[in-house]
Structure formats: C-alpha cells, structure tokens
Amino acid sequence: MIVCVCNNISDREIRQAMDLGITSMEELRDALGVATCCGQCFSCAEDILTEQLAAQAAATEIKETVLKRPAFAN
Numbered sequence: 001m002i003v004c005v006c007n008n009i010s011d012r013e014i015r016q017a018m019d020l021g022i023t024s025m026e027e028l029r030d031a032l033g034v035a036t037c038c039g040q041c042f043s044c045a046e047d048i049l050t051e052q053l054a055a056q057a058a059a060t061e062i063k064e065t066v067l068k069r070p071a072f073a074n
C-alpha cells in the first residue's frame with residue numbers, strides 16, 4: 001500500500017527501512033522522505049512505525065526466551 005503519495009513510498013519500504021535500523025519518524029523522513037511534502041501521510045507512517053517497533057520488540061523477546069531454554073544454554 002502506498003503510504004506517502006507525494007513521494008511514492010509504500011508501507012513495505014517503511015518496514016524494510018526499519019529492518020535496516022530506522023526507529024523514529026525523523027530518521028524515516030531523512031531516509032525516505034516520508035511526510036516531507038504535504039504531510040498528509042504523517043499519522044499513517046507513524047502508525048506503521050509504532051506497529052513495526054512493537055513487532056520487532058516482540059520478536060526480540062521471543063528470541064531471548066528461546067535462547068534461555070536449557071537446550072540452548074551452554
């Protein structure tokens with residue numbers, strides 16, 4: 001889905017940028033140009049950012065939990 005019509009940026013591109021380390025709207029604006037023209041996409045992009053950060057945190061928590069299991073310890 002296109003999130004930023006002005007700059008033709010999709011939700012997939014936003015998520016890919018976040019997989020590469022972007023964690024804030026400011027970084028997203030600098031890297032992709034999201035919300036740098038009319039600004040109508042700001043809240044949608046921010047929602048995707050928040051959702052993706054939560055998903056990344058959950059994945060990290062699951063990974064840490066699995067690695068603490070006896071089968072993986074030592």
Ligand code: FES
Nearest residue numbers: 004006037038041
């Ligand atoms: S839709 Fe993103 S800046 Fe206009």
